[in-house]
Amino acid sequence: MKRLEGRVAIVTGAGRGLGREHALLLAQHGAAVVVNDLGSDVHGRGEDITPACQVVQEIRNGGGEAIISGHDVADWGQAAALVRLAVEAFGDLHVLVNNAGILRDRTLANMTEAEWDAVIRVHLKGHAAPTRHALAYRRDQFKAGKAVNASVIHTSSVAGFAGNFGQANYASAKLAVAALSQVVVLEAGKYGIRSNVVSPAARTRITEQANPLPLSDRAEGDLDRRHPGNVSPLIAWLADANCPATGQVFHVDSNRVLIAALPTIVDTAKTQGRWTLEALDEALPAKLQPLPDLQAWFQRV
Helix, strand or coil, rough: CCCCCCCCCECCCCHHHHHHHHHHHHHHHHCCEECCCCCCCCCCCCCCCCCHHHHHHHHHHHEEEEEECCCCCCHHHHHHHHHHHHHHHHHHCCEEEECCCCCEEEEEHHHHHHHHHHHHHHHHHHHHHHHHHHHHHHHHHHHHCCCCEEEEEEEECCCHHHHCCCCCHHHHHHHHHHHHHHHHHHHHHHHHHEEEEEEEECCCCCHHCCCCCCCHHHHHHCCCCCCCHHHHHHHHHHHCCCCCCCCCCEEECCEEEEEECCCCCCCCCCCCCCCHHHHHHHHHHHHHHCCCCCCHHHCCC
């Protein structure tokens, strides 16, 4: 029996890149997959379901089960319809992989309101809306006495942890995704729902547009270090009913998995009564943390 046999998964943004690789590998391990993609360009403009149709056909050609979804995951009602589609087509829903994303890069001083809103809408609301409806479905199943072992997998980015020039909208959304995952753990863990975050280092339309990868980074022996398929085994592992991980933040780079964490307390200061400016002058400067070069750290490890 395959590891994901009997599991039903939704993968958003599954027509290309990371989402495509995730959908194919989930199906290879036995999951029935809803391949969701509007088919927009990297800026979120236009619609073309052809890539998603091709992924569905590839899964079916390999003997797997898949259907297409052209729902807009950042629309509350369409996200609900996406969850209903999975349940109606395959009888249940166990795994949600939030992956859809776009870019509207510009320095913050020059960014328009529309550029900010578009990226926050797709990356953050596009995670929150499908998650909301998936959680409600699984909560109702749990309250009806059915066993629940579900997984929500969110896609973040090094930009969310370390920032990236010209990506205030994208970086903000990607860090917010990590907070969203923690809320899911707190609110839905009691219903048998796990939630984790994956930050991928991979060659996609988004990364090629934002920061083209040097050719020297694209090979390590026979391994294409930046192939999006390098990330998908972790997605499949997190989708497994027996996976123990929840509340975790992972960064995948080639054949390495880094286990990260949300901000932690590194020091403390205390005074008598209420703080004064002079007391802060005395207490805080020596305790201030240097700004870490996380981008360099992620590239080095």
